[in-house]
Amino acid sequence: MADQDSESLPQLFNRAEIQMEKLEDSERSPESISALIKQFETATKFVSILGLFSRNESADEISTADLRYLLLPAYLARLTLKLTDGRKARLDAAEIYIVDYLQRCKDYGVPGSNAIPDKDLKISIQENGSSDTDAVQTSTVKSPQDQIAEAVNKRAAKIAAFKHKLESKEKAAALRKKLEDGSADENEQRGYYYNLFNMWILDLMEELDFVREEKRLLEHREKLSRGASEDEQQPVQSPMSKTLSKFNKPVTIVKNELQKQVFGAGYPSLPLLTVDEFYQELVQEGALPAPGSKAAKNLNYMGPTQAELESDDVKKEQDVESDNPEYLRNARDYDDWKDDHRRGWGNRIGQG
Template sequence: MQDDIRKCVKQGIEAAEKAVIMVNQLRLFSDNEELEEVSTSEIKYMLLPAILGYLEGKKTEADRLETINKSKVFYVDFLRICKNYGVAAIETPFLLDEDDTEDRDDGKSSSANARPSQPNLQSLNAKRQQRIERYKQQKENERQLKELKSLLEKEHVDEEVKRGYYTTLLKKWVTTSLEELESIQEEVSILEQMSKMRGLRMTPTEPTTKPTSAFRPFILTKSTLQKKVYGAGYPSLPTYTIEEYYDQQVALGNLPAPGSAPANQHLSPEDEAALREQEDIEKEKKVEDDEEETLQKARNWDDWKDDHRRGYGNTKNKG
């Protein structure tokens, strides 16, 4: 059963990557367009990054921390596309400002991209309210999709019905992506703390499939200006692969390096205290072990001297 699921996930990722390549070749999307300018038959292809993010998150044979960070890149890519096209009003710290990132010379992430501080009661209440609103919106999207899907099954379907269905599907995945990104953030925090507490590097295994150099997401171009002029999928542009983009974000400190242990500041005060206590116990144990070993050596030496008179074994110089 698990093998069948892994096989389906792998096939899904490969199919989605091929679709992205075709989208690039056809130059379907650009940052200087509105959603109304996109033909009804092409709107569904805007879902590709979200689908890739979902499928990446389902992989089980690769290093989990690296896998979910790649999944995060895809979800953020999808949200950026939807925000650029005005699909929904999206305000989230997960959307990195590429202009600030590219213009930054010091190589450090801005405060907007920094890790969130310890949540306070006000922020927790705000997050709870956001989740309630998203839940209500998601239920409404699902209701509309069910209604529109029944209309799509008719023999003659109006163009506006098709367009409404795909647009609503995009909105549904916007909500799903935001929820997935929050889950990823929580999982990353847990994985990093576990890695730090154990004092072990998380050893990655070889994934069964990796984005190849031919795979180019249609929004990750190296120049925002070029995207606006030529279109984000223009084939001749120097574009990022997901691997290149991931490496860049690691270098900027926006994403952790795969397999790396996080810094102590990512631990809660309780975890830091527990870690220090464990280190103190280990140090005391080491001192005790050293003292025991030294004492045993001294005893062995005394026993040897008792059993052997002075000069024992010296056949030339008699003691």
């Protein structure tokens, strides 16, 4: 296993992705799956610290080299579902990862994301740890004719999705061959990732239904168990179960404390960490060197201090509020530069 301290984000992601492909073709132990989850979680932290994505941009504005990192929550969802210990917590985490991936695809306008229904973007976890999946079942009773029509529509939608997935798989396989032999231009590279995103959208939409159905079954069984032993006290949580619950929580990162308060509403009962908190966690885990240390100097990397980060934020806010002429001029010049330097103009290989 490579030393993660000296690995860059592309190296870490490539290594984990290769292991992910091997995992799909064979049975692996829970320990190896957990280790792979840890690698993808570390990659997720790196992506957030580097600030590669912004909800204000579309998929076409994301660098071709960075597109693949949109798959991180999809990979984490698939791996999390392969683990059976603490199943309810695993299902909760997988649901959050799936919804996170689908929401990102929709936010960035990934081709095929229009097929994602809004109902799939709601996380069924309440603050008390229970889910609101039962509320889905309390809908108005439908007539037999409506039920038949709904079943026919669902069947037709599944057949269409299956055909679409096969087409995307064939296109992705053909484009991957070009990527591997180095003959793919930038448009073909982006086309490969878009087909890959589409395949994962169709797969995870289907898995999300299974996840929520399994959660309903587990909750129903738990209610029956509580009803059978009404007078019994709730069992005390063991240290092992507490440890499991700690590692079952998804990696959700926000930029600062203000976003932490705002976006926390989207992941109720799950604590969020800011980028600074995640950075300190990476330092403690040994995934990143401490700012100013000898290891950081050897890597030509000096982590910004909290004071520097706060100073930059304050200066930017002051420039915006005071309409600083230099700040505005730089912003306009950058917009003009983007107008004259369209995406892909610098790479004309294979385009005639």
